[in-house]
Amino acid sequence: QSALTQPPSASGSPGQSVTISCTGTSSDVGHYNYVSWYQQRPGKAPKTMISQVSQRPSGVPDRFSGSKSGNTAFLTVSGLQAEDEADYYCSSYTGSNNLWVFGGGTKLTVL
């Protein structure tokens, strides 16, 4: 199973909005609503920001939102803050032998 496709980088100024895409196939992102987004700061474990396409866990700011269209999922960060600078990864359930697949990661820079 190939990794999901994410842009390697994204950026925005404080207060702006940025959207990161995550493209899979009709066998993973397009078929299941088990798409999640994780934030990872250097040297730290990933933190779940969005689960099941658009669910925001307790404690995650409502500036973070998720959506899906066809085989592509999206993470939108509104009102960018300096603390949002991190790597972001998407994941999807595949239902195949390799049950879960991740995107290659997107480095978000707050200008």
Next chain:
Amino acid sequence: EAQLVESGGGLVQPGGSLRLSCGDSGFTFSRYWMDWVRQAPGRGLEWVANIHPDGDQKHYVDSVRGRFTISRDNARSTLYLQMNNLRVEDTAVYYCATEDGTFDPWGQGTLVTVSS
């Protein structure tokens, strides 16, 4: 609040073995699928394996199938990953995580380095 703590990482030669452990506190370990996810230095996340709450179903990524074995001891609330015939490309930080429609929570990770 749930907390997972991994241990057992270290330096091992190619062809060697290691056993990772992941202990939990704060949640009902035996109710959930549990997973291992790894991250090679400077690289992205890669799902490695998971195991059913009862331990009777296990799945692996192609690159480790036949070499790695995932297991669990619900009485001790501990998850394991037995890694045999290790390769240089297995070098990574290994995270354990609870799977419930997403991976959450995650442990802090343990570093496995395979090198001669």
